[in-house]
Amino acid sequence: MPEHPELVLVTDLDGTLLGGGSEERRGFYRWLAEQRERVLHVFCTGRDLGAIAQVLGDDEPLGLAAPHLVIGDVGCTVACGSSLLPIPLAVNPIEQRWQALEPRLRTLLEGRPGLELQPMSSNRRLAFYVDLDQFDLGLIPVLEAEGATVVMSDNRYFDVLPGGVNKGSTLLSLLEWLEADHATVVTAGDTLNDLAMFETGLKGVMVGNAEPALVEQLPRLSGVYHAQGHGCQGIAEGLRHFGFGHLMD
Incomplete structure:
Protein backbone atom coordinates (compact mmCIF):
# COMPACT_ATOMS: atom_id res chain seq x y z
CA MET A 1 0.00 0.00 0.00
CA PRO A 2 1.49 3.39 -0.97
CA GLU A 3 2.61 5.43 2.05
CA HIS A 4 2.01 8.80 0.39
CA PRO A 5 -0.48 8.26 -2.45
CA GLU A 6 -1.01 11.03 -4.96
CA LEU A 7 -4.61 9.84 -5.35
CA VAL A 8 -6.98 7.86 -3.14
CA LEU A 9 -9.56 6.44 -5.55
CA VAL A 10 -12.72 5.07 -3.93
CA THR A 11 -14.94 3.21 -6.38
CA ASP A 12 -18.27 1.48 -6.22
CA LEU A 13 -18.30 -1.79 -8.20
CA ASP A 14 -21.50 -2.63 -10.10
CA GLY A 15 -22.25 0.02 -12.71
CA THR A 16 -19.12 1.99 -11.79
CA LEU A 17 -15.78 0.15 -11.77
CA LEU A 18 -17.50 -2.81 -13.45
CA GLY A 19 -19.42 -0.56 -15.84
CA GLY A 20 -18.69 0.32 -19.45
CA GLY A 21 -17.41 -1.67 -22.40
CA SER A 22 -14.81 -4.43 -22.13
CA GLU A 23 -12.07 -2.41 -23.83
CA GLU A 24 -12.63 0.63 -21.61
CA ARG A 25 -12.55 -1.56 -18.54
CA ARG A 26 -9.44 -3.40 -19.68
CA GLY A 27 -7.63 -0.11 -20.25
CA PHE A 28 -8.68 1.37 -16.92
CA TYR A 29 -7.74 -1.77 -14.99
CA ARG A 30 -4.33 -1.75 -16.69
CA TRP A 31 -3.84 1.87 -15.63
CA LEU A 32 -4.75 1.01 -12.02
CA ALA A 33 -2.19 -1.81 -12.01
CA GLU A 34 0.52 0.45 -13.43
CA GLN A 35 -0.17 3.19 -10.87
CA ARG A 36 -0.40 0.94 -7.84
CA GLU A 37 2.40 2.78 -5.99
CA ARG A 38 0.85 6.19 -6.67
CA VAL A 39 -2.89 5.45 -6.45
CA LEU A 40 -4.42 3.91 -3.33
CA HIS A 41 -7.50 2.06 -4.55
CA VAL A 42 -10.49 1.30 -2.31
CA PHE A 43 -13.55 -0.73 -3.30
CA CYS A 44 -16.68 0.75 -1.68
CA THR A 45 -19.57 -1.55 -2.48
CA GLY A 46 -22.81 -3.12 -1.34
CA ARG A 47 -21.39 -6.56 -2.06
CA ASP A 48 -20.24 -8.85 0.74
CA LEU A 49 -16.71 -10.26 0.82
CA GLY A 50 -17.70 -13.49 -0.91
CA ALA A 51 -19.26 -11.61 -3.81
CA ILE A 52 -16.21 -9.33 -4.04
CA ALA A 53 -13.97 -12.39 -4.31
CA GLN A 54 -16.18 -13.66 -7.13
CA VAL A 55 -15.87 -10.35 -9.01
CA LEU A 56 -12.08 -10.41 -8.72
CA GLY A 57 -12.04 -13.93 -10.14
CA ASP A 58 -14.52 -13.22 -12.92
CA ASP A 59 -12.78 -10.03 -14.07
CA GLU A 60 -9.19 -11.24 -13.71
CA PRO A 61 -9.05 -11.91 -17.49
CA LEU A 62 -9.76 -8.19 -18.02
CA GLY A 63 -6.91 -7.29 -15.67
CA LEU A 64 -8.87 -6.30 -12.56
CA ALA A 65 -6.55 -6.58 -9.56
CA ALA A 66 -7.42 -6.60 -5.87
CA PRO A 67 -7.63 -3.10 -4.38
CA HIS A 68 -5.56 -2.02 -1.42
CA LEU A 69 -8.62 -1.86 0.85
CA VAL A 70 -12.29 -2.82 0.75
CA ILE A 71 -15.41 -1.26 2.23
CA GLY A 72 -18.19 -3.81 1.76
CA ASP A 73 -21.76 -4.48 2.91
CA VAL A 74 -22.75 -0.83 2.22
CA GLY A 75 -20.24 0.38 4.81
CA CYS A 76 -20.61 -2.38 7.42
CA THR A 77 -17.36 -4.21 6.58
CA VAL A 78 -13.76 -3.03 6.13
CA ALA A 79 -11.17 -5.50 4.88
CA CYS A 80 -7.69 -5.87 3.42
CA GLY A 81 -7.91 -5.88 -0.36
CA SER A 82 -5.48 -8.73 -1.03
CA SER A 83 -6.68 -11.19 1.62
CA LEU A 84 -10.27 -9.94 2.03
CA LEU A 85 -9.85 -10.47 5.77
CA PRO A 86 -11.84 -8.01 7.92
CA ILE A 87 -9.88 -5.36 9.81
CA PRO A 88 -11.00 -5.66 13.47
CA LEU A 89 -10.14 -2.08 14.40
CA ALA A 90 -12.67 -0.84 11.85
CA VAL A 91 -15.26 -3.61 12.05
CA ASN A 92 -15.61 -4.21 15.80
CA PRO A 93 -17.37 -0.92 16.65
CA ILE A 94 -19.93 -1.58 13.90
CA GLU A 95 -20.39 -5.17 15.10
CA GLN A 96 -21.09 -4.00 18.65
CA GLY A 163 -27.71 3.64 12.71
CA GLY A 164 -25.14 6.11 11.42
CA VAL A 165 -23.33 3.51 9.31
CA ASN A 166 -23.14 3.88 5.54
CA LYS A 167 -20.54 4.07 2.79
CA GLY A 168 -19.75 7.69 3.60
CA SER A 169 -19.33 7.38 7.37
CA THR A 170 -17.13 4.30 7.07
CA LEU A 171 -15.04 5.93 4.36
CA LEU A 172 -14.41 9.01 6.52
CA SER A 173 -13.35 6.80 9.43
CA LEU A 174 -11.01 4.86 7.15
CA LEU A 175 -9.45 8.04 5.78
CA GLU A 176 -8.85 9.26 9.34
CA TRP A 177 -7.17 5.96 10.20
CA LEU A 178 -4.99 6.28 7.07
CA GLU A 179 -4.26 9.95 7.84
CA ALA A 180 -5.13 10.61 4.20
CA ASP A 181 -5.23 14.11 2.77
CA HIS A 182 -8.85 14.70 1.73
CA ALA A 183 -7.64 16.78 -1.20
CA THR A 184 -6.26 13.60 -2.78
CA VAL A 185 -9.51 11.61 -2.47
CA VAL A 186 -11.98 11.01 -5.32
CA THR A 187 -15.08 8.84 -4.94
CA ALA A 188 -17.14 7.32 -7.76
CA GLY A 189 -20.60 5.74 -7.84
CA ASP A 190 -23.86 5.26 -9.68
CA THR A 191 -26.75 4.40 -7.30
CA LEU A 192 -28.44 5.75 -4.19
CA ASN A 193 -26.30 3.64 -1.88
CA ASP A 194 -23.42 5.86 -3.09
CA LEU A 195 -25.22 9.03 -2.02
CA ALA A 196 -23.63 8.94 1.43
CA MET A 197 -20.17 9.02 -0.21
CA PHE A 198 -21.17 12.06 -2.22
CA GLU A 199 -22.51 13.78 0.90
CA THR A 200 -19.10 13.67 2.63
CA GLY A 201 -17.87 16.78 0.80
CA LEU A 202 -15.09 14.79 -0.84
CA LYS A 203 -14.61 15.06 -4.59
CA GLY A 204 -17.03 12.73 -6.33
CA VAL A 205 -17.70 11.37 -9.80
CA MET A 206 -21.28 10.42 -10.60
CA VAL A 207 -20.87 8.25 -13.69
CA GLY A 208 -23.00 8.84 -16.77
CA ASN A 209 -25.13 5.72 -16.23
CA ALA A 210 -26.15 6.74 -12.68
CA GLU A 211 -29.70 5.91 -11.66
CA PRO A 212 -32.15 8.83 -12.12
CA ALA A 213 -32.95 9.02 -8.40
CA LEU A 214 -29.26 9.71 -7.68
CA VAL A 215 -28.95 12.26 -10.48
CA GLU A 216 -31.88 14.16 -8.91
CA GLN A 217 -29.69 14.78 -5.85
CA LEU A 218 -26.90 16.38 -7.89
CA PRO A 219 -27.87 20.07 -7.36
CA ARG A 220 -27.25 19.84 -3.62
CA LEU A 221 -24.00 17.84 -3.82
CA SER A 222 -21.06 20.22 -3.79
CA GLY A 223 -17.91 18.88 -5.37
CA VAL A 224 -19.61 16.11 -7.34
CA TYR A 225 -18.99 15.95 -11.09
CA HIS A 226 -21.59 14.31 -13.36
CA ALA A 227 -19.60 12.51 -16.04
CA GLN A 228 -20.85 11.80 -19.53
CA GLY A 229 -19.00 8.50 -19.80
CA HIS A 230 -20.38 5.31 -18.34
CA GLY A 231 -18.59 3.15 -15.79
CA CYS A 232 -14.79 3.18 -16.06
CA GLN A 233 -14.88 5.77 -18.82
CA GLY A 234 -16.82 8.09 -16.51
CA ILE A 235 -14.33 7.55 -13.67
CA ALA A 236 -11.42 8.46 -15.95
CA GLU A 237 -13.30 11.52 -17.19
CA GLY A 238 -13.92 12.62 -13.61
CA LEU A 239 -10.29 12.16 -12.61
CA ARG A 240 -9.22 14.47 -15.42
CA HIS A 241 -11.89 16.97 -14.37
CA PHE A 242 -10.46 17.06 -10.85
CA GLY A 243 -6.89 17.59 -12.02
CA PHE A 244 -5.49 14.06 -11.86
CA GLY A 245 -4.94 13.77 -15.60
CA HIS A 246 -1.16 13.84 -15.10
CA LEU A 247 -1.45 10.38 -13.54
CA MET A 248 -3.17 9.10 -16.67
CA ASP A 249 -0.92 10.56 -19.39
Missing part, protein backbone atom coordinates in the same frame (compact mmCIF):
# COMPACT_ATOMS: atom_id res chain seq x y z
CA ARG A 97 -23.84 -1.67 17.45
CA TRP A 98 -25.36 -4.38 15.29
CA GLN A 99 -25.50 -7.11 17.92
CA ALA A 100 -27.81 -5.04 20.10
CA LEU A 101 -29.99 -4.03 17.17
CA GLU A 102 -30.38 -7.10 14.98
CA PRO A 103 -32.96 -9.12 17.00
CA ARG A 104 -35.39 -6.20 17.16
CA LEU A 105 -35.04 -5.49 13.44
CA ARG A 106 -35.57 -9.11 12.43
CA THR A 107 -38.81 -9.15 14.42
CA LEU A 108 -40.05 -6.00 12.68
CA LEU A 109 -39.10 -7.24 9.20
CA GLU A 110 -40.18 -10.87 9.38
CA GLY A 111 -42.85 -11.77 6.84
CA ARG A 112 -43.23 -8.24 5.46
CA PRO A 113 -44.82 -8.18 1.98
CA GLY A 114 -42.49 -6.96 -0.75
CA LEU A 115 -39.25 -8.01 0.96
CA GLU A 116 -37.15 -11.02 0.02
CA LEU A 117 -33.93 -11.75 1.91
CA GLN A 118 -30.91 -11.72 -0.40
CA PRO A 119 -28.94 -14.99 -0.59
CA MET A 120 -25.65 -13.62 0.71
CA SER A 121 -23.51 -14.00 3.81
CA SER A 122 -24.05 -10.39 4.79
CA ASN A 123 -22.61 -9.21 8.07
CA ARG A 124 -23.79 -6.38 10.30
CA ARG A 125 -26.78 -5.66 8.07
CA LEU A 126 -29.95 -7.19 6.63
CA ALA A 127 -30.06 -7.18 2.83
CA PHE A 128 -33.31 -7.61 0.91
CA TYR A 129 -34.72 -7.38 -2.58
CA VAL A 130 -37.68 -5.01 -2.46
CA ASP A 131 -40.88 -4.90 -4.52
CA LEU A 132 -42.03 -1.30 -4.15
CA ASP A 133 -45.52 -2.19 -5.37
CA GLN A 134 -46.02 -4.40 -2.32
CA PHE A 135 -43.76 -2.91 0.34
CA ASP A 136 -45.16 -0.50 2.94
CA LEU A 137 -42.82 2.51 2.97
CA GLY A 138 -44.29 3.47 6.33
CA LEU A 139 -42.07 0.81 7.88
CA ILE A 140 -38.94 2.86 7.18
CA PRO A 141 -39.47 5.48 9.94
CA VAL A 142 -40.30 2.64 12.35
CA LEU A 143 -36.95 0.99 11.60
CA GLU A 144 -35.15 4.31 11.93
CA ALA A 145 -36.81 4.91 15.30
CA GLU A 146 -35.32 1.59 16.44
CA GLY A 147 -31.84 2.90 15.58
CA ALA A 148 -31.36 1.58 12.04
CA THR A 149 -30.25 3.24 8.83
CA VAL A 150 -32.26 2.24 5.75
CA VAL A 151 -30.73 2.48 2.27
CA MET A 152 -32.72 1.77 -0.89
CA SER A 153 -31.02 1.74 -4.29
CA ASP A 154 -31.76 0.94 -7.91
CA ASN A 155 -35.45 0.44 -7.00
CA ARG A 156 -34.70 -3.14 -5.95
CA TYR A 157 -32.21 -3.24 -3.08
CA PHE A 158 -33.24 -2.59 0.52
CA ASP A 159 -30.48 -2.57 3.15
CA VAL A 160 -30.99 -2.19 6.88
CA LEU A 161 -27.80 -1.09 8.65
CA PRO A 162 -26.78 0.00 12.14
Whole structure:
Protein backbone atom coordinates (compact mmCIF):
# COMPACT_ATOMS: atom_id res chain seq x y z
CA MET A 1 0.00 0.00 0.00
CA PRO A 2 1.49 3.39 -0.97
CA GLU A 3 2.61 5.43 2.05
CA HIS A 4 2.01 8.80 0.39
CA PRO A 5 -0.48 8.26 -2.45
CA GLU A 6 -1.01 11.03 -4.96
CA LEU A 7 -4.61 9.84 -5.35
CA VAL A 8 -6.98 7.86 -3.14
CA LEU A 9 -9.56 6.44 -5.55
CA VAL A 10 -12.72 5.07 -3.93
CA THR A 11 -14.94 3.21 -6.38
CA ASP A 12 -18.27 1.48 -6.22
CA LEU A 13 -18.30 -1.79 -8.20
CA ASP A 14 -21.50 -2.63 -10.10
CA GLY A 15 -22.25 0.02 -12.71
CA THR A 16 -19.12 1.99 -11.79
CA LEU A 17 -15.78 0.15 -11.77
CA LEU A 18 -17.50 -2.81 -13.45
CA GLY A 19 -19.42 -0.56 -15.84
CA GLY A 20 -18.69 0.32 -19.45
CA GLY A 21 -17.41 -1.67 -22.40
CA SER A 22 -14.81 -4.43 -22.13
CA GLU A 23 -12.07 -2.41 -23.83
CA GLU A 24 -12.63 0.63 -21.61
CA ARG A 25 -12.55 -1.56 -18.54
CA ARG A 26 -9.44 -3.40 -19.68
CA GLY A 27 -7.63 -0.11 -20.25
CA PHE A 28 -8.68 1.37 -16.92
CA TYR A 29 -7.74 -1.77 -14.99
CA ARG A 30 -4.33 -1.75 -16.69
CA TRP A 31 -3.84 1.87 -15.63
CA LEU A 32 -4.75 1.01 -12.02
CA ALA A 33 -2.19 -1.81 -12.01
CA GLU A 34 0.52 0.45 -13.43
CA GLN A 35 -0.17 3.19 -10.87
CA ARG A 36 -0.40 0.94 -7.84
CA GLU A 37 2.40 2.78 -5.99
CA ARG A 38 0.85 6.19 -6.67
CA VAL A 39 -2.89 5.45 -6.45
CA LEU A 40 -4.42 3.91 -3.33
CA HIS A 41 -7.50 2.06 -4.55
CA VAL A 42 -10.49 1.30 -2.31
CA PHE A 43 -13.55 -0.73 -3.30
CA CYS A 44 -16.68 0.75 -1.68
CA THR A 45 -19.57 -1.55 -2.48
CA GLY A 46 -22.81 -3.12 -1.34
CA ARG A 47 -21.39 -6.56 -2.06
CA ASP A 48 -20.24 -8.85 0.74
CA LEU A 49 -16.71 -10.26 0.82
CA GLY A 50 -17.70 -13.49 -0.91
CA ALA A 51 -19.26 -11.61 -3.81
CA ILE A 52 -16.21 -9.33 -4.04
CA ALA A 53 -13.97 -12.39 -4.31
CA GLN A 54 -16.18 -13.66 -7.13
CA VAL A 55 -15.87 -10.35 -9.01
CA LEU A 56 -12.08 -10.41 -8.72
CA GLY A 57 -12.04 -13.93 -10.14
CA ASP A 58 -14.52 -13.22 -12.92
CA ASP A 59 -12.78 -10.03 -14.07
CA GLU A 60 -9.19 -11.24 -13.71
CA PRO A 61 -9.05 -11.91 -17.49
CA LEU A 62 -9.76 -8.19 -18.02
CA GLY A 63 -6.91 -7.29 -15.67
CA LEU A 64 -8.87 -6.30 -12.56
CA ALA A 65 -6.55 -6.58 -9.56
CA ALA A 66 -7.42 -6.60 -5.87
CA PRO A 67 -7.63 -3.10 -4.38
CA HIS A 68 -5.56 -2.02 -1.42
CA LEU A 69 -8.62 -1.86 0.85
CA VAL A 70 -12.29 -2.82 0.75
CA ILE A 71 -15.41 -1.26 2.23
CA GLY A 72 -18.19 -3.81 1.76
CA ASP A 73 -21.76 -4.48 2.91
CA VAL A 74 -22.75 -0.83 2.22
CA GLY A 75 -20.24 0.38 4.81
CA CYS A 76 -20.61 -2.38 7.42
CA THR A 77 -17.36 -4.21 6.58
CA VAL A 78 -13.76 -3.03 6.13
CA ALA A 79 -11.17 -5.50 4.88
CA CYS A 80 -7.69 -5.87 3.42
CA GLY A 81 -7.91 -5.88 -0.36
CA SER A 82 -5.48 -8.73 -1.03
CA SER A 83 -6.68 -11.19 1.62
CA LEU A 84 -10.27 -9.94 2.03
CA LEU A 85 -9.85 -10.47 5.77
CA PRO A 86 -11.84 -8.01 7.92
CA ILE A 87 -9.88 -5.36 9.81
CA PRO A 88 -11.00 -5.66 13.47
CA LEU A 89 -10.14 -2.08 14.40
CA ALA A 90 -12.67 -0.84 11.85
CA VAL A 91 -15.26 -3.61 12.05
CA ASN A 92 -15.61 -4.21 15.80
CA PRO A 93 -17.37 -0.92 16.65
CA ILE A 94 -19.93 -1.58 13.90
CA GLU A 95 -20.39 -5.17 15.10
CA GLN A 96 -21.09 -4.00 18.65
CA ARG A 97 -23.84 -1.67 17.45
CA TRP A 98 -25.36 -4.38 15.29
CA GLN A 99 -25.50 -7.11 17.92
CA ALA A 100 -27.81 -5.04 20.10
CA LEU A 101 -29.99 -4.03 17.17
CA GLU A 102 -30.38 -7.10 14.98
CA PRO A 103 -32.96 -9.12 17.00
CA ARG A 104 -35.39 -6.20 17.16
CA LEU A 105 -35.04 -5.49 13.44
CA ARG A 106 -35.57 -9.11 12.43
CA THR A 107 -38.81 -9.15 14.42
CA LEU A 108 -40.05 -6.00 12.68
CA LEU A 109 -39.10 -7.24 9.20
CA GLU A 110 -40.18 -10.87 9.38
CA GLY A 111 -42.85 -11.77 6.84
CA ARG A 112 -43.23 -8.24 5.46
CA PRO A 113 -44.82 -8.18 1.98
CA GLY A 114 -42.49 -6.96 -0.75
CA LEU A 115 -39.25 -8.01 0.96
CA GLU A 116 -37.15 -11.02 0.02
CA LEU A 117 -33.93 -11.75 1.91
CA GLN A 118 -30.91 -11.72 -0.40
CA PRO A 119 -28.94 -14.99 -0.59
CA MET A 120 -25.65 -13.62 0.71
CA SER A 121 -23.51 -14.00 3.81
CA SER A 122 -24.05 -10.39 4.79
CA ASN A 123 -22.61 -9.21 8.07
CA ARG A 124 -23.79 -6.38 10.30
CA ARG A 125 -26.78 -5.66 8.07
CA LEU A 126 -29.95 -7.19 6.63
CA ALA A 127 -30.06 -7.18 2.83
CA PHE A 128 -33.31 -7.61 0.91
CA TYR A 129 -34.72 -7.38 -2.58
CA VAL A 130 -37.68 -5.01 -2.46
CA ASP A 131 -40.88 -4.90 -4.52
CA LEU A 132 -42.03 -1.30 -4.15
CA ASP A 133 -45.52 -2.19 -5.37
CA GLN A 134 -46.02 -4.40 -2.32
CA PHE A 135 -43.76 -2.91 0.34
CA ASP A 136 -45.16 -0.50 2.94
CA LEU A 137 -42.82 2.51 2.97
CA GLY A 138 -44.29 3.47 6.33
CA LEU A 139 -42.07 0.81 7.88
CA ILE A 140 -38.94 2.86 7.18
CA PRO A 141 -39.47 5.48 9.94
CA VAL A 142 -40.30 2.64 12.35
CA LEU A 143 -36.95 0.99 11.60
CA GLU A 144 -35.15 4.31 11.93
CA ALA A 145 -36.81 4.91 15.30
CA GLU A 146 -35.32 1.59 16.44
CA GLY A 147 -31.84 2.90 15.58
CA ALA A 148 -31.36 1.58 12.04
CA THR A 149 -30.25 3.24 8.83
CA VAL A 150 -32.26 2.24 5.75
CA VAL A 151 -30.73 2.48 2.27
CA MET A 152 -32.72 1.77 -0.89
CA SER A 153 -31.02 1.74 -4.29
CA ASP A 154 -31.76 0.94 -7.91
CA ASN A 155 -35.45 0.44 -7.00
CA ARG A 156 -34.70 -3.14 -5.95
CA TYR A 157 -32.21 -3.24 -3.08
CA PHE A 158 -33.24 -2.59 0.52
CA ASP A 159 -30.48 -2.57 3.15
CA VAL A 160 -30.99 -2.19 6.88
CA LEU A 161 -27.80 -1.09 8.65
CA PRO A 162 -26.78 0.00 12.14
CA GLY A 163 -27.71 3.64 12.71
CA GLY A 164 -25.14 6.11 11.42
CA VAL A 165 -23.33 3.51 9.31
CA ASN A 166 -23.14 3.88 5.54
CA LYS A 167 -20.54 4.07 2.79
CA GLY A 168 -19.75 7.69 3.60
CA SER A 169 -19.33 7.38 7.37
CA THR A 170 -17.13 4.30 7.07
CA LEU A 171 -15.04 5.93 4.36
CA LEU A 172 -14.41 9.01 6.52
CA SER A 173 -13.35 6.80 9.43
CA LEU A 174 -11.01 4.86 7.15
CA LEU A 175 -9.45 8.04 5.78
CA GLU A 176 -8.85 9.26 9.34
CA TRP A 177 -7.17 5.96 10.20
CA LEU A 178 -4.99 6.28 7.07
CA GLU A 179 -4.26 9.95 7.84
CA ALA A 180 -5.13 10.61 4.20
CA ASP A 181 -5.23 14.11 2.77
CA HIS A 182 -8.85 14.70 1.73
CA ALA A 183 -7.64 16.78 -1.20
CA THR A 184 -6.26 13.60 -2.78
CA VAL A 185 -9.51 11.61 -2.47
CA VAL A 186 -11.98 11.01 -5.32
CA THR A 187 -15.08 8.84 -4.94
CA ALA A 188 -17.14 7.32 -7.76
CA GLY A 189 -20.60 5.74 -7.84
CA ASP A 190 -23.86 5.26 -9.68
CA THR A 191 -26.75 4.40 -7.30
CA LEU A 192 -28.44 5.75 -4.19
CA ASN A 193 -26.30 3.64 -1.88
CA ASP A 194 -23.42 5.86 -3.09
CA LEU A 195 -25.22 9.03 -2.02
CA ALA A 196 -23.63 8.94 1.43
CA MET A 197 -20.17 9.02 -0.21
CA PHE A 198 -21.17 12.06 -2.22
CA GLU A 199 -22.51 13.78 0.90
CA THR A 200 -19.10 13.67 2.63
CA GLY A 201 -17.87 16.78 0.80
CA LEU A 202 -15.09 14.79 -0.84
CA LYS A 203 -14.61 15.06 -4.59
CA GLY A 204 -17.03 12.73 -6.33
CA VAL A 205 -17.70 11.37 -9.80
CA MET A 206 -21.28 10.42 -10.60
CA VAL A 207 -20.87 8.25 -13.69
CA GLY A 208 -23.00 8.84 -16.77
CA ASN A 209 -25.13 5.72 -16.23
CA ALA A 210 -26.15 6.74 -12.68
CA GLU A 211 -29.70 5.91 -11.66
CA PRO A 212 -32.15 8.83 -12.12
CA ALA A 213 -32.95 9.02 -8.40
CA LEU A 214 -29.26 9.71 -7.68
CA VAL A 215 -28.95 12.26 -10.48
CA GLU A 216 -31.88 14.16 -8.91
CA GLN A 217 -29.69 14.78 -5.85
CA LEU A 218 -26.90 16.38 -7.89
CA PRO A 219 -27.87 20.07 -7.36
CA ARG A 220 -27.25 19.84 -3.62
CA LEU A 221 -24.00 17.84 -3.82
CA SER A 222 -21.06 20.22 -3.79
CA GLY A 223 -17.91 18.88 -5.37
CA VAL A 224 -19.61 16.11 -7.34
CA TYR A 225 -18.99 15.95 -11.09
CA HIS A 226 -21.59 14.31 -13.36
CA ALA A 227 -19.60 12.51 -16.04
CA GLN A 228 -20.85 11.80 -19.53
CA GLY A 229 -19.00 8.50 -19.80
CA HIS A 230 -20.38 5.31 -18.34
CA GLY A 231 -18.59 3.15 -15.79
CA CYS A 232 -14.79 3.18 -16.06
CA GLN A 233 -14.88 5.77 -18.82
CA GLY A 234 -16.82 8.09 -16.51
CA ILE A 235 -14.33 7.55 -13.67
CA ALA A 236 -11.42 8.46 -15.95
CA GLU A 237 -13.30 11.52 -17.19
CA GLY A 238 -13.92 12.62 -13.61
CA LEU A 239 -10.29 12.16 -12.61
CA ARG A 240 -9.22 14.47 -15.42
CA HIS A 241 -11.89 16.97 -14.37
CA PHE A 242 -10.46 17.06 -10.85
CA GLY A 243 -6.89 17.59 -12.02
CA PHE A 244 -5.49 14.06 -11.86
CA GLY A 245 -4.94 13.77 -15.60
CA HIS A 246 -1.16 13.84 -15.10
CA LEU A 247 -1.45 10.38 -13.54
CA MET A 248 -3.17 9.10 -16.67
CA ASP A 249 -0.92 10.56 -19.39
